Structures are given as structure tokens and as C-alpha cells.
Amino acid sequence: MTALPSDQSVLAESRAVELDRVDPLEGFRDLFHIPRAGDILSAMGKPYLGNPSDPCVYLCGNSLGLMPRATREAVIQELDDWARLGVEGHFHAKHPWYPAHEFVREPAARLVGALPHEVVAMNSLTVNLHLMMATFYRPTSERHAIVIEDSAFPSDSYAVQSQAALHGFDPADAIIRLRPRDGEHALRTDDILEALDRHGRRVALVLLGGVNYLTGQVMDFARITAHARVLGIPIGWDLAHAVGNVPLALHDWGADFACWCSYKYLNSGAGAVAGCFVHERHAANTAPLHHPGAIKRLAGWWGNDPATRFRMTSDFVPVASADAWSLSNPPVLALAPVRVSLELFDRATMPALRRKSERLTAYLQDLIDAIPAAARALRVLTPREPAARGCQLSLAVLDRPRELHAALTASGVVCDFREPNVIRVAPVPLYNTFHDCWRFASILSTHLAASSTAVSSRPNVQ
Ligand SMILES: Cc1ncc(COP(=O)(O)O)c(C=O)c1O
Known part of the structure; x- marks a missing residue:
């Protein structure tokens, strides 16, 4: 045939x-x-x-990556360690569970072009987008719009609309959707920058797909991020279709945050543990929650400095890294495939x-x-x-x-x-x-x- x-x-x-x-x-x-x-x-x-x-x-x-052969053994190892060691697996498993998220930190940082303390593996993509927006979407009555692509993935669309509504704004007014020119499929970078200039004073957040899920277009990360920053607008990237697909340099571009999933090009299985980047200029902010200079965030015990986490006090002491946004102890069964997959990226480069x-x-x-x-x-x-x-x-x-x-x-x-x-x-x-x-x-x-x-x-x- x-x-x-x-x-x-x-x-x-x-x-x-x-x-x-x-x-x-x-x-x-x-x-x-x-x-x-x-x-x-x-x-x-x-x-x-x-x-x-x-x-x-x-x-x-681009939807679900294939399974690396080494994944089965890595997951079974966690199950065997649990069977053999019970709670002692936290410190004595082959890959101890207490720092399970640490094993993927450096390889993930290499993939997204970040410093190791700027990335954390946690939750899933849309959850992380919300956690990031809890920090970076701080709307006021004059400045409350969120800029996204018109063809943003539906979950991102729902997330930004619900954030606007949560803060008491009408999503129909608060969400600015970028559309390609008539007869074109891709967004032109100049048009994106012009839209930011035009709406600038109204815009509280830019959230764009780094690679558009529908068209496959790669955005000009460097120019768009730099422009948003000149205008004083926080900018975050959804890297679901970008991570493991195109080279990334989040730290140098200066993005405020980025989120990605691990089940597409990162081959870590359906619903795999996602990743999150927070630039160190924010991640280094360890002011206590009540402090006037504190960064606003939702907190949980895994975001507390590990040095004081087990003192079990009621005061949150944020760790000086993206981990300060993590809420719960890491899901070890789900992290094993991420570890295996990122090892392959390190080998292939x-x-x-x-x-x-x-x-x-x-x-x-x-x-x-x-x-x-x-x-x-x-x-x-x-x-x-x-x-x-x-x-x-x-x-x-x-x-x-x-x-x-x-x-x-x-x-x-x-x-x-x-x-x-x-x-x-x-x-x-x-x-x-x-x-x-x-x-x-x-x-x-x-x-x-x-x-x-x-x-x-x-x-x-x-
Ligand atoms: C661009 C983009 N954003 C968000 C999502 C939603 O991901 P999750 O279900 O992991 O939250 C997807 C899923 O495919 C996606 O492609």
C-alpha cells in the first residue's frame, strides 16, 4: 500500500x-x-x-509519551521497599522517600534552563498554575486583566477565568485573548508586544503556552518575557508542550514562573507529577507570611524549611527555593517514573x-x-x-x-x-x-x- x-x-x-x-x-x-x-x-x-x-x-x-523500559523496575522497587521497610523507607529505601523530589530537581532544572533551587516537582499542571496565580496574580480594581492566547488549552482558560472570578472580577472583562491575524494561524511576536503595550495598565498577568498545544507554534520566550518585565507585568509560561521538546532558558529569560506536566515529552506516565519554576528573585523571599514584604502564597508543611519542618510549630518558615510553594510530602510511586525519564534526557542531552x-x-x-x-x-x-x-x-x-x-x-x-x-x-x-x-x-x-x-x-x- x-x-x-x-x-x-x-x-x-x-x-x-x-x-x-x-x-x-x-x-x-x-x-x-x-x-x-x-x-x-x-x-x-x-x-x-x-x-x-x-x-x-x-x-x-505530544499527548502521552511512551513508557521507558526502566520505569517498571523503578516503580516496583518503591513497592518492594515499602513492603520490606514500612515507614523506614523514608530514609532507607534505595531512593529514600523523604527527599524523593530532590532526585529530579537537577535534571529538571537542566531541561528548563533554571537554577536547581528554582524548580520543584509537585502536583499536576493545572494545580500548579493555580498555586502560581495565587502568588503572581494580585489584581487591583485598575489592573486586573490576564492576557492569554485565544487558543490557550481549555484548562488554562478555565484557570484564569476562575482566578479573575475568585477576586471578584467578571472573566468576560478580565481575560484578554490574543488572536492571530485574519488568515494566519500563528501569533506574531510584534502583535503580542503591541497588545501588551496597548492594554499594559490594565494587565495584572500574562500567561502563555510556550508551545501552543493546537498549532505547535513556539513562542519567542525571550522577547515576550523581556517586554512584559519592562512593563512591570508578571509573566508565566505553560510549558506542557515545550518541556523536553525545545530548549528553554527560564532563568536567563527572567520569567516569573512556569509550569509543566511530565506525561507528554517527559514520558513519565498519565497524570505524572508536574514541575514548577519560580525565579530566584521571588524564590529567595523567605519573609514570614505576616511580614509586609512577604510574598503572597498558599502554604503547606513541605514548603517549610526542612531544617525546622519537624519542630511541628504553627509558624510557617518558607524555604528559600521554589519548594516554598510545595504543600504536601512527595508522591514517591509517581516520582519514580519522572526520575527514570529525566535520566534519559541527561544521557541524550x-x-x-x-x-x-x-x-x-x-x-x-x-x-x-x-x-x-x-x-x-x-x-x-x-x-x-x-x-x-x-x-x-x-x-x-x-x-x-x-x-x-x-x-x-x-x-x-x-x-x-x-x-x-x-x-x-x-x-x-x-x-x-x-x-x-x-x-x-x-x-x-x-x-x-x-x-x-x-x-x-x-x-x-x-
Ligand atoms: C497546554 C496544556 N495546559 C494544561 C493542560 C492540563 O494539564 P493537567 O491535566 O495535567 O492539569 C494540558 C493537558 O494536556 C495542556 O496541554
């Missing part, structure tokens, strides 16, 4: 095989479980016409991953461009410039998008669908291959060719 050229052209299958052969990160794929197409379709109660043991074409790391990612995504784009029926059937919403995108390509499907997604699924492709008509595909440099991209394009090409034949032979029923 190959509809792409099978000759020696750059788009030939042999080209993909050769690109994989010279890929310096090639060995990392073997460190992951790659689901089998037959298993996925059988779980969905659907037939798979290929060989059931074929690996699926997994292009869905973000610069090497980014180099491969740029090549993989460009290759996928070239393949899609070369499909004869694609020009009529699809629009790629993601910017073409490598600096303005990570590994995700978002394809707006012009005719019967759900049917195309179902056909891809039935052929062993795992990618996702976002209303109303967007299919997102993300070749992830840690475990995807050039051959995965080639297989995807080959399957896509076959289905587009079949559906354009079906359309042209359909009676005109206008």
Missing part, C-alpha cells in the same frame, strides 16, 4: 532507512516500549489488517535531541509536501521556520477530518485529533525514527488518494 515513490529519490523509503542508520540517538528507541498496532486495535475492538506484531507508528508523544528533532520534523514536512493529494486536502497550521516550532505538526484536514483520523488509526498510526478538524502528529526524537515518518506519510498518502477518488466519484448533491 505504498503510495510514495519507492525509487532512489530523497523521499524513497531507503532514504528514511539511511537517516536512521546515521542517527546518533538511534539506540534510545530500544529503551522504550513501542506498542504493537495489533494490541492497540484489538483493545479498541477493531481489526488490524497488517501484521499484529508490527510496531504502531506512534506520533502522539537536549541539544542533541533538538538537532535530531529539527531534522525529523523537517523530513516529515517534506514528505507531507510531496504527497500529491495533500495540497488540496490539508493545511499545515504549524510555522515552517524551525525556530518557531518543536516536533509537532498540526494538520487541518479540510474534508471529513474524523474519517481520515479513523483511517489512520485503523492502519496502525497513533496520533490525535483536536476539534474541529486538526490532526496532530509529533515525531519525538527520543524514540521516533525517520522510518516512522515515512510510514506515516505512506499511509496518509494512501488514504488521501483513496478519499480524493471517493470524492470525485461522489454524486454532486449540493
Whole structure:
């Protein structure tokens, strides 16, 4: 069912095989479980016409990353230590539980470009956004607006609206939504800066997705952060689609805060423990809660300085780090997969991953461009410039998008669908291959060719 050229052209299958052969990160794929197409379709109660043991074409790391092989053992180790040691596991487990969040601190800091004491692993993403807004959204009657992208992820939209409402403001008035120009899909940085200038005096917070979940656009972190800071507006980044995908330098950019999840590109399992960054200019504020210079935050015992935590007094003594925002003792079973995953990032390194990612995504784009029926059937919403995108390509499907997604699924492709008509595909440099991209394009090409034949032979029923 190959509809792409099978000759020696750059788009030939042999080209993909050769690109994989010279890929310096090639060995990392073997460190992951790659689901089998037959298993996925059988779980969905659907037939798979290929060989059931074929690996699926997994292009869905933007939604849920694959499981590293080492994760099972790491979780079982925690269970065994619990069985063997009970409460003594806090200090005598293989990875002691009391400082469980410490094991992921430095690797997480490396990934987001932060100082170690600026990051903390805790909670989940939307919870952390709220905790950050409890501190950084301090509205007044004159200045209470929050700027977000119009296509912000719904959870972020709900979070900012509820924060505005919590403070007594009408969300319809308080939320400023940034929209691309007519006919464009990506936001222009100049337009974002101009909007901040125009609304400046009203704006109490900017909260943007670092990589937009729908279009895959990477924001110009440095310019937008610098501009917000010149205007005196606190700025936070939702890095759900950015962390582990594109290089980040939160400390140098000077962002006030950032939050991310660990189940997408960080491969730590559904609902995994999330991460949070607070710039040290805030994290260093250890004034007691009642002090006039104290930073406003919600407090719990895990945010208390560990040196005094077990004195069990009623006075909160914030630790001089992002940990001051953590509330509860760390979830050790859930942190084990994060630890395993971040070790893989340390081994692969973000610069090497980014180099491969740029090549993989460009290759996928070239393949899609070369499909004869694609020009009529699809629009790629993601910017073409490598600096303005990570590994995700978002394809707006012009005719019967759900049917195309179902056909891809039935052929062993795992990618996702976002209303109303967007299919997102993300070749992830840690475990995807050039051959995965080639297989995807080959399957896509076959289905587009079949559906354009079906359309042209359909009676005109206008
Ligand atoms: C950009 C973005 N923000 C927020 C969320 C919500 O994440 P959580 O359910 O972990 O709070 C997601 C989930 O996919 C997301 O993509």
C-alpha cells in the first residue's frame, strides 16, 4: 500500500532507512516500549489488517509519551521497599522517600534552563498554575486583566477565568485573548508586544503556552518575557508542550514562573507529577507570611524549611527555593517514573535531541509536501521556520477530518485529533525514527488518494 515513490529519490523509503542508520540517538528507541498496532486495535475492538506484531507508528508523544523500559523496575522497587521497610523507607529505601523530589530537581532544572533551587516537582499542571496565580496574580480594581492566547488549552482558560472570578472580577472583562491575524494561524511576536503595550495598565498577568498545544507554534520566550518585565507585568509560561521538546532558558529569560506536566515529552506516565519554576528573585523571599514584604502564597508543611519542618510549630518558615510553594510530602510511586525519564534526557542531552528533532520534523514536512493529494486536502497550521516550532505538526484536514483520523488509526498510526478538524502528529526524537515518518506519510498518502477518488466519484448533491 505504498503510495510514495519507492525509487532512489530523497523521499524513497531507503532514504528514511539511511537517516536512521546515521542517527546518533538511534539506540534510545530500544529503551522504550513501542506498542504493537495489533494490541492497540484489538483493545479498541477493531481489526488490524497488517501484521499484529508490527510496531504502531506512534506520533502522539505530544499527548502521552511512551513508557521507558526502566520505569517498571523503578516503580516496583518503591513497592518492594515499602513492603520490606514500612515507614523506614523514608530514609532507607534505595531512593529514600523523604527527599524523593530532590532526585529530579537537577535534571529538571537542566531541561528548563533554571537554577536547581528554582524548580520543584509537585502536583499536576493545572494545580500548579493555580498555586502560581495565587502568588503572581494580585489584581487591583485598575489592573486586573490576564492576557492569554485565544487558543490557550481549555484548562488554562478555565484557570484564569476562575482566578479573575475568585477576586471578584467578571472573566468576560478580565481575560484578554490574543488572536492571530485574519488568515494566519500563528501569533506574531510584534502583535503580542503591541497588545501588551496597548492594554499594559490594565494587565495584572500574562500567561502563555510556550508551545501552543493546537498549532505547535513556539513562542519567542525571550522577547515576550523581556517586554512584559519592562512593563512591570508578571509573566508565566505553560510549558506542557515545550518541556523536553525545545530548549528553554527560564532563568536567563527572567520569567516569573512556569509550569509543566511530565506525561507528554517527559514520558513519565498519565497524570505524572508536574514541575514548577519560580525565579530566584521571588524564590529567595523567605519573609514570614505576616511580614509586609512577604510574598503572597498558599502554604503547606513541605514548603517549610526542612531544617525546622519537624519542630511541628504553627509558624510557617518558607524555604528559600521554589519548594516554598510545595504543600504536601512527595508522591514517591509517581516520582519514580519522572526520575527514570529525566535520566534519559541527561544521557541524550537536549541539544542533541533538538538537532535530531529539527531534522525529523523537517523530513516529515517534506514528505507531507510531496504527497500529491495533500495540497488540496490539508493545511499545515504549524510555522515552517524551525525556530518557531518543536516536533509537532498540526494538520487541518479540510474534508471529513474524523474519517481520515479513523483511517489512520485503523492502519496502525497513533496520533490525535483536536476539534474541529486538526490532526496532530509529533515525531519525538527520543524514540521516533525517520522510518516512522515515512510510514506515516505512506499511509496518509494512501488514504488521501483513496478519499480524493471517493470524492470525485461522489454524486454532486449540493
Ligand atoms: C497546554 C496544556 N495546559 C494544561 C493542560 C492540563 O494539564 P493537567 O491535566 O495535567 O492539569 C494540558 C493537558 O494536556 C495542556 O496541554
